[in-house]
Amino acid sequence: MNPSFMVDFIKKYRRKMNFALFIEWCVITVAIGAGAALAAELTALIIPFYYVNSIAVLCLLLGLVSGVVLTIRKRYSMGKAALAIDEFGFSERIITAYENRDKEGGIYEFQREDALRMLCQNKDTVRFRFKISYYRLSLCSVLLIATIVVALIPSKAKTEASVRHQLQMSAQEKMDEIEEVIEALDEIDVDELDEQQATQIEGMKDSLMMSLEEMEGIQSGEDLADANAMENALEQARERLDYKYDEIAEQLSDISAEMAENMDVATTQEIQNALDKMGYQDVAGDPNSQNGQNVSDNQVSQNISGNQISQNVVGNPNSQNGQGISGNQVSQGVSGNQAGQTGEGNMTGQDGQDGQGNMTGQSGQNGQGNQNGQNGGEGNNGRGTGTADFERDYVSIPGELGQDESLHGQSTQNSDSEYYRDQNGLAWEGEHVDYNSVIMEYSNQAMESLEQGRYPSGMEDIIKEYFGSMN
Amino acid sequence: MGEMEQWQQLIMQCEAEIGKGIIGQKDIIRQTLLAMLSGGNVLLEGMPGLGKTRLVSTIGQVFRLSFKRIQFTPDLMPSDVTGTNIIVKDNQGSGFQFERGPIFANLVLADEINRATPKTQSALLEAMQEHTVTVGNESYGLEEPFFVLATQNPIEQEGTYPLPEAQLDRFMFKIKVNFPSREELYGIVNLTEGIGGETIPVAIQPILDGAGLLKVRSFVSQIPIADAVMNYILNIVMMTHDKSAHYQEIGRFIKEGASPRAAQAIVRAARAKAFVEGRYNVSFEDVNYVTFPVLRHRILLSFDAVSEGVTEEQVIAEILKSIEK
Numbered sequence: 001m002n003p004s005f006m007v008d009f010i011k012k013y014r015r016k017m018n019f020a021l022f023i024e025w026c027v028i029t030v031a032i033g034a035g036a037a038l039a040a041e042l043t044a045l046i047i048p049f050y051y052v053n054s055i056a057v058l059c060l061l062l063g064l065v066s067g068v069v070l071t072i073r074k075r076y077s078m079g080k081a082a083l084a085i086d087e088f089g090f091s092e093r094i095i096t097a098y099e100n101r102d103k104e105g106g107i108y109e110f111q112r113e114d115a116l117r118m119l120c121q122n123k124d125t126v127r128f129r130f131k132i133s134y135y136r137l138s139l140c141s142v143l144l145i146a147t148i149v150v151a152l153i154p155s156k157a158k159t160e161a162s163v164r165h166q167l168q169m170s171a172q173e174k175m176d177e178i179e180e181v182i183e184a185l186d187e188i189d190v191d192e193l194d195e196q197q198a199t200q201i202e203g204m205k206d207s208l209m210m211s212l213e214e215m216e217g218i219q220s221g222e223d224l225a226d227a228n229a230m231e232n233a234l235e236q237a238r239e240r241l242d243y244k245y246d247e248i249a250e251q252l253s254d255i256s257a258e259m260a261e262n263m264d265v266a267t268t269q270e271i272q273n274a275l276d277k278m279g280y281q282d283v284a285g286d287p288n289s290q291n292g293q294n295v296s297d298n299q300v301s302q303n304i305s306g307n308q309i310s311q312n313v314v315g316n317p318n319s320q321n322g323q324g325i326s327g328n329q330v331s332q333g334v335s336g337n338q339a340g341q342t343g344e345g346n347m348t349g350q351d352g353q354d355g356q357g358n359m360t361g362q363s364g365q366n367g368q369g370n371q372n373g374q375n376g377g378e379g380n381n382g383r384g385t386g387t388a389d390f391e392r393d394y395v396s397i398p399g400e401l402g403q404d405e406s407l408h409g410q411s412t413q414n415s416d417s418e419y420y421r422d423q424n425g426l427a428w429e430g431e432h433v434d435y436n437s438v439i440m441e442y443s444n445q446a447m448e449s450l451e452q453g454r455y456p457s458g459m460e461d462i463i464k465e466y467f468g469s470m471n
Numbered sequence: 472m473g474e475m476e477q478w479q480q481l482i483m484q485c486e487a488e489i490g491k492g493i494i495g496q497k498d499i500i501r502q503t504l505l506a507m508l509s510g511g512n513v514l515l516e517g518m519p520g521l522g523k524t525r526l527v528s529t530i531g532q533v534f535r536l537s538f539k540r541i542q543f544t545p546d547l548m549p550s551d552v553t554g555t556n557i558i559v560k561d562n563q564g565s566g567f568q569f570e571r572g573p574i575f576a577n578l579v580l581a582d583e584i585n586r587a588t589p590k591t592q593s594a595l596l597e598a599m600q601e602h603t604v605t606v607g608n609e610s611y612g613l614e615e616p617f618f619v620l621a622t623q624n625p626i627e628q629e630g631t632y633p634l635p636e637a638q639l640d641r642f643m644f645k646i647k648v649n650f651p652s653r654e655e656l657y658g659i660v661n662l663t664e665g666i667g668g669e670t671i672p673v674a675i676q677p678i679l680d681g682a683g684l685l686k687v688r689s690f691v692s693q694i695p696i697a698d699a700v701m702n703y704i705l706n707i708v709m710m711t712h713d714k715s716a717h718y719q720e721i722g723r724f725i726k727e728g729a730s731p732r733a734a735q736a737i738v739r740a741a742r743a744k745a746f747v748e749g750r751y752n753v754s755f756e757d758v759n760y761v762t763f764p765v766l767r768h769r770i771l772l773s774f775d776a777v778s779e780g781v782t783e784e785q786v787i788a789e790i791l792k793s794i795e796k
Contacts, residue, residue: 083699083796086754096697096752107693110475111751 003101006116007078009123010098014081016128021075023132026067027140033063034143041150048161048227053151060144085119088126093118163227167234171219174241177277178212181248184274192267197255204248211241249280443467478687479749482508485533485678486747492529492675493522494662495655501747502646502764503530503620507684508691508746509739511643512599512619514584514634514768519624521648522659527580527620532675534684536577536616541595543587545630549594553604554611569606574598577614577681581621585631595619596638616684636727636771643736645768687746694742696753699796704741704758706794708734711770721793724779724786727771736765755796763787 037056044052076084082095097115100108119126185205190198214237217223224230256271446467450460482504489500499515503526506513515523524540531538541552554572558565573579574595581595598604599619604611621642623634639645651659662673679687710721711728740761741753748757767783776786 079699091750091752091754091756092697092700093750093752095699096695099697100695107475107690107751108695110473111695114751 003097003112003116006094006097006119007101009119009126010078010081010085010094013085013126013128014076014078016130017076017081017084018071020128020130020132022067022071023130024136025070025074026064027132027136029067029070030060030063031136031140031143033059033061033066034140034147036063038143038147038150041147044158044161045150045153045155046157048157048164050161050165052158052161056147056151060147085126088122090115090118090122160227164221164230167227167230168219168221171215171234171237174238175212175215175219178208178215178241181245181274181277182208182212184270184277188270188274189267192259192264193255197258200251200255204244204251207244207248211237211244214240245278245280249275249278252280439470443470475690475746475751476749478683478690479746481679481683482687482747483749488533488676488678489526489529492532492673493526494658495651496522496526496648499526499646499648502644502761505740505743505747505761506644507534507616507618508687508743509643509736510616510688511736511739512621512641514639514642514645515620515622515648516625516645517622517648518626518650521650523620523622523648524580524582527578529675531578533678534577535677535680536618536684537614538578538580539573539576540580540582541573542582543584543591545586545588547587547591549591550606552591552594553598553606556606569609569611571611572604574604575611575613577616577618579617579619581619583623584621585623585633587632589632589635592632592634592638595621596641599641614681616681616688636769639768640730640732642768643740644764646764647767691743691746692739694745694751694753696738696742700741700753700755700758701738703755703794703796704734704737707737707758707762707766707790710790710794711766721786721789724773724776724781725770726773729766729769733765733769737761740765759791762791 037059040049040052040055040059043049049055078098079095082098083092085094086092093111093115097112100111182205185201185208188201190201193201218230218233218237221230224233252271252275256268256275259268259271446463449455450463455463486500486504489504490497493500503513507530515526517523527540528538530536541547550572552572552574554570554575556567557570559568579595584592584595598613598617602613602615602617604613624631708729708731711725711733714722737758738753741757744757744760745751745753763784766787770783770786772781772783772786775781
């Protein structure tokens, strides 16, 4: 009889034993993983956690992998398999023969022959019995099903988590965008710039760094109670960022124009890169083109000032223009050219109307009336009234009243209004007034003025729509 | 048929032949035979009249071995066992001649060994261990095979000298001889008294001799034992010393565990059992079978065991149940 028959027989039996061991361990470890997954899913019903499903799947996968690892570690050896076969009435003949399979000598050969003979005679009685704990299997199944069911149950916390995640993604996108812009600004060769320009570039980077930190704070969700708070914070951060982009783009355009005049193509290109990152196209070198065309986010925000060709790509010539809003129709409309400031404004009686936009204290009140307003030549990116003579503030209360008698607002004791960057974005000396109260006041005054017929005909709808959109 | 198989057949015949002269007591016969095949000695514990002497004499007839019986009494002297020098007069004068004692036989029955003094006991035990007898400056070898079957009465304790544990360790087996069953008793009475008062003679045929027995012993010692079985044996002996919390229930009943001789005895006896059953390997069942007679007299029970009425058999059974194969 061939001794290899016994070895092969033991191998086959061992495979069956190890497969059963694999099933047994996997049932245990997957049950544990399912238990952990169920705990995570139950927690996610109450506490917002966006990645809970991924965690649950990971727990199950870990359970499965652990089962595989444990099976490998605790797998049965050939000796164990031989002992298991001996339990079928072989009285340890098989294990003894297997251990001494390579030994020569009378007694060993007798013993091998005896074992092989018995194995051949009784091999059909050796049947592997697959034993599994039905309790464990049931427990594993129940936990898996429960995990799936709980995962499908909707809850407020899940909705909150989803919303927060989307907001975080949005914040992350903005962060990436800001980093790209900062990187582009870093690439500008400041050696080619004068001191003031270099200082401006540094100022831009500092300002963007503050926005970046703000976005990081939003993205981390610290000190934000819920998704609503996060959304509001993100919205405000976006507004500030868009304003900064406008400011930066304007300044970069100016610098670019100067560089173009000096035939510094490289620096001009670097500035263009930075503008591209912000979604602006600087065409400062081309007097026939549109200045300050903000094509980022919302094409509605194309407010082309300084150019008599007004383009409202949205197709609504009566709206949006003058709002100069990139991505947000509400905020910048306050500071940008108001309705009618663009080429349309020229047509529809810009005179004096700029004051609306300028009611917020924008310098450039000289854009009204007789002023072209547009000829700032500075590429007002959706804001500004085209004059280069005054500093522009986001919201400021001028020290002096404007020339237009229809200008309303509160004055302060301060004679100057200047803004500076503090913390993040803007702050200014003078009296700080809450935006919401200011805009309500302006809105009310605008409506009163409408009723009193102080605005040119044709502008009523624009004005109403404008202030209505802010409510 | 192979040589080993022939010897196996002879041993089976010997067992059957011994069974003719002894009614019942199959286990006793088997265990005694195993001890003989392993080269060990046996301590039989049982009431008088249970056939202990007849067993040894029957074995002697079957194996064609010389048989001597020594009745141990309190006044028995060592020289009564080993022999002594006596003065002999002959034509050339007088001189000392060593007169061999009853220990100079193949089979020795030491009846009621616990009745003799420790000094006399030690004379026998030395012979059991060394297979030699020393008288004066002379050492005399004992003829092989040499086998001692000692007996002791479990109930008579007055005027006895119980064997100390160290001496008990020299006996491979301690076999308890139980009272026969009713049927066995009928057979015994019928055998000895017969119908009409006539004893039915039983002819015991000799089957094997001393050389043959030695040959069988050599075969037995070659029987392979698997590592798993060896580990099982070692675990059994080690557990008699385990006082850990895991085996607390066993540990608290054992005051002193078994010596390494116990492991050796189990291995030899298990091999003998495998041989007798016609196998060429030792199995777990063989080990379980021989563990009881091997460990019975080697573990010292604690006061807890004695007070709770726990016997050695119960402790050994618990040990075998606790060990994984």
